[in-house]
Each structure stands twice: as C-alpha cells, then as structure tokens.
Amino acid sequence: MAIKRITYFIFCIALLILSNACRKDFDFAPSTGNLEFSKDTVYLDTIFANIGSSTYNLKVYNRSDDDISIPTVKLNRGENSGFRLNVDGVAGKSFNNVEIQAKDSLFIFIETTFNTDNPNNDPFFNNEILYTDKIEFDTGSNYQDVELVTLVKDAVFIFPERDDATGIIETLTFDVNGEQFETEIQGRELMPDELTFTNEKPYVIYGYAAVPNGETLTVNAGARIHFHADSGLIVSENATLNVNGALSTDPDLLENEVIFESDRLEPNFENVPGQWGTIWLFENSINNTINYATIKNGTVGLLVDANPDAVNDKLTITNSQLYNFGNYGILAINTSITAENLVVNNSGQSSVALTFGGKYNFTHSTIANYWNNSFRQFPALLINNFLETEDAVTITNLTEANFNNCIIYGNDNPEFILDEIEDDSVIFNFKFTNSLLRFSDNLNEFTGDNYNFENTVNYENNIFNQEPDFKNTSLNKLIIGDNSNANGIGASSFASQVPNDILGVNRTSAPDAGAYQHTVFE
Known part of the structure; x- marks a missing residue:
C-alpha cells in the first residue's frame, strides 16, 4: 500500500508539472506603463560609418503580479533607423503585443x-556625429x-x-623582377590620390x-590607420613607406603619433592581439622609415623581408611602440634594420625575431615580452642564422x-636566444x-661561446636578471621607475647618438638603458 501511495503521489506531481509546462491560457493584460529597465540609456561604443557595431543588451522587467502584453515596441526612427533590435529572439524594428509574464523579464x-x-x-x-534613436514602449x-546613443566617425575607406x-x-598581383605574380591575397x-595619409x-x-x-606612401603626423580582420599594408618592390609621426605633447593622448x-573601437578590443594581419615590407622595397608610430593588436606588427646589404637599411624605425601581437612584434627575415627608442611588448611568440641572418642595430630600445594569454615558446628576442623548409636548411x-643601451626582459x-647553426663559411656577429x-640557465641548456658572458667581444658592461621596474607591463607602460x-x-657614446x-x-648626462629615462612614479 505504501508503495502504491508513493507512486500515486509522484504521478500527481508529474502531472501537475506537465500541465503547468504546457499551459497555453495565460491571461495577458495590457501594460500600464510601469515597465522597468536595466538602463535608461544604452550607450553603444564608437563606430565607423558603414561598419556594424557589437551587440548590446537591454533588459525589460515586469515587476507586477500580472502577465502583461506591450502593444508596441519600436524604434522612433522606424524603418529608416540605423539601429536594429532583437526582441525575445525575433529581429526587426517594430513589434506588436510583446508578452512578459508576471515577475519576469525579456532581453x-x-x-x-x-x-x-x-x-x-x-x-x-568635424568628421563625427552623435547618432541617437530611442526604443518606444506603448x-x-x-x-x-x-534612449540609444552612439558616436559615429567618418573615415576614408580603402577596400x-x-x-x-x-x-x-x-586579389593582388605583384610585379617582381619584371614578372607578374598573381596571389590569393584579397586587396588592391x-x-x-591615396598615397598620402593625412x-x-x-x-x-x-x-x-x-x-x-x-611609389611612396607618406603617412603624416596624427594619422590613424585602422585595419579590418585579415587586413594589412604591403610595400611592394621598389616602393617605400614613410611614416612621419611627431612627438606628442601628452604621451597619453598620442595626438601627433601615427x-x-x-x-574595432570598442573598449573591450583595446588590447586584444590578432585583430588584423601585418605591415609587410616586401623584398626590394626601399628606404622605409617609421618615426613616432604606435602599431598594435595585429598578428605580426612588422614583417621585414630581405635586403640585408641595402645601401640604406631596409627599415629605420625610431621613437615607436609595438605591442599586443598574436605572433611577433617584428619578424625580420635576412634583412637590415636600424632601431632607436623602440619599445616592443606582449607577443605570442617573440617580440623581436631576427631570423635567417641579416644586419641589425638596436640602440636605446626596450624589447620586452609579458605575454600571458597562452604558453609562449620563444623568448622576447630571438636571433638565428638559418631558414628551414621541408626540403633543406639554408x-x-x-x-x-x-644591442646598445637596451633592456631585454x-x-x-x-629572454634572448642565439640560435646559431655553426658553419665555417658564414659569420655570426x-x-x-x-x-x-x-638570462638564467639553471638547467645548463645553453652552452658554447655565444653564451660566454665574460667574452667582451660579444658582451660588455651588461647587467643580468635585475629588476627593470616597469610602470605597468600589462598596460604596455614600459617607462622605468626610480628603482630600476x-x-x-x-654608455654616453651611444646616448650621444640618440640624445x-x-x-x-634629454639623456646625455646620465643615460639609462632602454627607450625611456627613468621617472618617479606617482
């Protein structure tokens, strides 16, 4: 008997639950203007014209004890509105008889x-507009x-x-040594009239x-260049990139830098790596210069290819910052680079990779890597003299x-590795x-002359494994403090080259290593 009563009780409970779940006869009364909202104004972040925003949400509450139906929910601008809604899973700009049960809500x-x-x-x-609309209930x-509010920026679109x-x-076709090569790279x-960015x-x-x-692309001080996903800039054979930024009066505003x-202008994307491709300096591009630029949030910041013996170095980069890259800040392949007052940080592989030999001079530069998004295989600075393919190692x-008056941390x-394949026919200077x-080698993995720190041919007046006292590595603020x-x-001799x-x-009287003279942090 007890088992029968228990079975009957379970059956009744299940029937009651099922009947409530299948209930179709809710009595929805018209709303009375007492809706509550998660916010009275939805601020969408800044966007470019003709580019869609991220998705934002508004929660609408029915605090009453009655099931209600809202006769109309619509955008004030109607079908002409640039805003789009999705109400309880249905997309549109106008909705009728939107139902909310008692003590419930909808998104x-x-x-x-x-x-x-x-x-x-x-x-x-002034190339901006505060674009507004409103969602109207009843x-x-x-x-x-x-209210709905977003700031829209006008832009020059290149596609x-x-x-x-x-x-x-x-897709792009390139002229290489007089021959046409078709590629699958989307672009043009x-x-x-597009060769000067203002x-x-x-x-x-x-x-x-x-x-x-x-041709030469000239980028003037204060220019802002934004790349869509899988996009970037290519400097072709015999072409030149000249980035002419200038010192900003406020380092937090960077108004004169390029x-x-x-x-993606939303704050959530401000420091996300890998959002675009790379700036690629092709083989036989010439006399490329970058001064006072910030390059960030791509896959590879600068891909610099070939020409180690160029009369003028393939790239001269000064007073510039690169950070937040999925792979490399600078990937150099058997090329020539002069860098002064360069700051590189936060890369998924190496911040600076100097591969397949070449010719490089870095003075008063800060090469750091505080990547924490995933496991990192390579150090902040990687140097090697070979190129490995499926068929051979060259x-x-x-x-x-x-590296003179630098910080590598x-x-x-x-945080630096000298990956040399020794061969009497090549040099490794x-x-x-x-x-x-x-550099610490507790497991004694790195041996040989390249890691003999007493050899003044390769190492002179360096300090190892002492705190640089960066201001905030996670925010890429690599200025050094009073305790650095x-x-x-x-050395004053190098400081005089970059005063x-x-x-x-000015750093000539008592030069610090790295791109910054130290300061007292607030």
Missing part, C-alpha cells in the same frame, strides 16, 4: 550601422522609452572591388592595401646584431653592450 539586443547613403541621416560635423499615457555577378573579391593597390579623417582598410611598385590598429650570414627566462638582460636597475648604466628618449627627455 532586447541592439546593434547599429550608420549608413552614409541613407538620406535621412544627419551630416557629420503609446499615450502608458508611453515609456529608452578591394567585388564582382556583383560572381561575388569574387579582387593604392591609387595615386590626419583629417581616419583610414579604414579592408583586405591588403599595396603601395605600388616604385597609430596603426584594428577597426644558412646565411648574421653580419651584425648590436620579460616574464619568462631566458652579435654584441650586447651596456644593457639590462634577463637600468638607471645610469647606458633624447622616446618622450623627448
């Missing part, structure tokens, strides 16, 4: 695109609304053509924009790799002078 998801072709949109002022005495019939996107060459409007690049053979970054000369150890270096062991260790630090502070 409204919001996106926007400001289409410059829409004649109903207001014009830009009418008359029960009317309620929630490849798409064939309307086939949907095929234009810059037109003659600070008047931001530039948004889709695909790869290529500087044509024999900035290369993603086209060795070439490392003519020189000099990070959250791993060691390098030297670290008056620098703060992180890099303070005062620089001011990256912030314009």
Whole structure:
C-alpha cells in the first residue's frame, strides 16, 4: 500500500508539472506603463560609418503580479533607423503585443550601422556625429522609452572591388623582377590620390592595401590607420613607406603619433592581439622609415623581408611602440634594420625575431615580452642564422646584431636566444653592450661561446636578471621607475647618438638603458 501511495503521489506531481509546462491560457493584460529597465540609456561604443557595431543588451522587467502584453515596441526612427533590435529572439524594428509574464523579464539586443547613403541621416560635423534613436514602449499615457546613443566617425575607406555577378573579391598581383605574380591575397593597390595619409579623417582598410611598385606612401603626423580582420599594408618592390609621426605633447593622448590598429573601437578590443594581419615590407622595397608610430593588436606588427646589404637599411624605425601581437612584434627575415627608442611588448611568440641572418642595430630600445594569454615558446628576442623548409636548411650570414643601451626582459627566462647553426663559411656577429638582460640557465641548456658572458667581444658592461621596474607591463607602460636597475648604466657614446628618449627627455648626462629615462612614479 505504501508503495502504491508513493507512486500515486509522484504521478500527481508529474502531472501537475506537465500541465503547468504546457499551459497555453495565460491571461495577458495590457501594460500600464510601469515597465522597468536595466538602463535608461544604452550607450553603444564608437563606430565607423558603414561598419556594424557589437551587440548590446537591454533588459525589460515586469515587476507586477500580472502577465502583461506591450502593444508596441519600436524604434522612433522606424524603418529608416540605423539601429536594429532583437526582441525575445525575433529581429526587426517594430513589434506588436510583446508578452512578459508576471515577475519576469525579456532581453532586447541592439546593434547599429550608420549608413552614409541613407538620406535621412544627419551630416557629420568635424568628421563625427552623435547618432541617437530611442526604443518606444506603448503609446499615450502608458508611453515609456529608452534612449540609444552612439558616436559615429567618418573615415576614408580603402577596400578591394567585388564582382556583383560572381561575388569574387579582387586579389593582388605583384610585379617582381619584371614578372607578374598573381596571389590569393584579397586587396588592391593604392591609387595615386591615396598615397598620402593625412590626419583629417581616419583610414579604414579592408583586405591588403599595396603601395605600388616604385611609389611612396607618406603617412603624416596624427594619422590613424585602422585595419579590418585579415587586413594589412604591403610595400611592394621598389616602393617605400614613410611614416612621419611627431612627438606628442601628452604621451597619453598620442595626438601627433601615427597609430596603426584594428577597426574595432570598442573598449573591450583595446588590447586584444590578432585583430588584423601585418605591415609587410616586401623584398626590394626601399628606404622605409617609421618615426613616432604606435602599431598594435595585429598578428605580426612588422614583417621585414630581405635586403640585408641595402645601401640604406631596409627599415629605420625610431621613437615607436609595438605591442599586443598574436605572433611577433617584428619578424625580420635576412634583412637590415636600424632601431632607436623602440619599445616592443606582449607577443605570442617573440617580440623581436631576427631570423635567417641579416644586419641589425638596436640602440636605446626596450624589447620586452609579458605575454600571458597562452604558453609562449620563444623568448622576447630571438636571433638565428638559418631558414628551414621541408626540403633543406639554408644558412646565411648574421653580419651584425648590436644591442646598445637596451633592456631585454620579460616574464619568462631566458629572454634572448642565439640560435646559431655553426658553419665555417658564414659569420655570426652579435654584441650586447651596456644593457639590462634577463638570462638564467639553471638547467645548463645553453652552452658554447655565444653564451660566454665574460667574452667582451660579444658582451660588455651588461647587467643580468635585475629588476627593470616597469610602470605597468600589462598596460604596455614600459617607462622605468626610480628603482630600476637600468638607471645610469647606458654608455654616453651611444646616448650621444640618440640624445633624447622616446618622450623627448634629454639623456646625455646620465643615460639609462632602454627607450625611456627613468621617472618617479606617482
């Protein structure tokens, strides 16, 4: 009998639950204008014109004891609105009889695109517009609304053509040594009137924009260049990139620097690596210069290819910062680079990789790697003299790799590796002078002459494994403090070549190692 009663009890409970779950006869009364909202204004982050925003949400609460139906939920601008809604899983701009049960809520998801072709949109002022709309709930005495606000920036858009019939996107063809090579890289060459980037409007690049053979792309101080996903910049054979940034009066605003970054302007994307591709200096591009630039949040910041014996170094980069890269800040392949007041940090592999030999001179530079997004295989600075393919390993000369008055540090150890394949027919020349270096070899894995720190041919007046006292490595603020062991260790001879630090502070009297003279942190 007891078992029967228990079985009957379980059956009744299950029936009651099932009947409630299948209930279709809720009695929904009209709303009375007493809705509550998770926010009274939804602020969508800054976007570019013609580019969609992220998705934002608004929660609508029915605090009453009655099931209610909202007669209308709609955008004030109607079908002409650049905002889009999704109400309880249904997309649109206007909705009727939206139901919310007692003591329950619903989500409204919001996106926007400001289409410059829409004649109903207001014009830009100083290349910006505060674009607004509102979500309206009900009418008359029960009317309620929630404001929608986003800042829209006008921009110069550079993108490849798409064939309307086939949907095929234009790809790049390059002239290499007089021969045409077709690629699968989506993009196009810059037109003659696009070869000067100014600070008047931001530039948004889709695909790869290529500087044509024999042309020069000049980027003026204060210019902002934004790359879409899988996009970047290519400097072709006999072409040149000249980035002419200038010292900013406020280092936090960077108003005079040139900035290369993603086209995602939302704060959540501010320091996300891998959002775009790379700036690629092709073999036989010439006389490339970068001064006062910030390059961030890509896959490889600068890919510098070939020409180790160029009359003028393939790349001269000064007073610049590179950070937040999925793979490398600088990936150099048998090339020539001069770097002064350079700061590189936070890369998934190496911040600076000097591969397959070449010729390099880094003075008063800070090469750091405090990557913490995943396991990191390589050190902050990687140097080798070979190129390995499926078929062979090719060795070439490392003519020189000099690091003078530098800091090479990070959250791993060691933070530099000299990966040489020895061969009597090639040279492997390098030297670290008056620098703060992180290198510990507790397992005795690194042996040979390259790691003989007493050999003054390769190492002179360096300090090892002492705290650099960076301000905030996670925010890429690598200025050094009053307690830094890099303070005062620089050689005056190198400081005279680079008399001011990256912030314009004179360093000739008592030079510190790295790109910054030390300061007292607040």
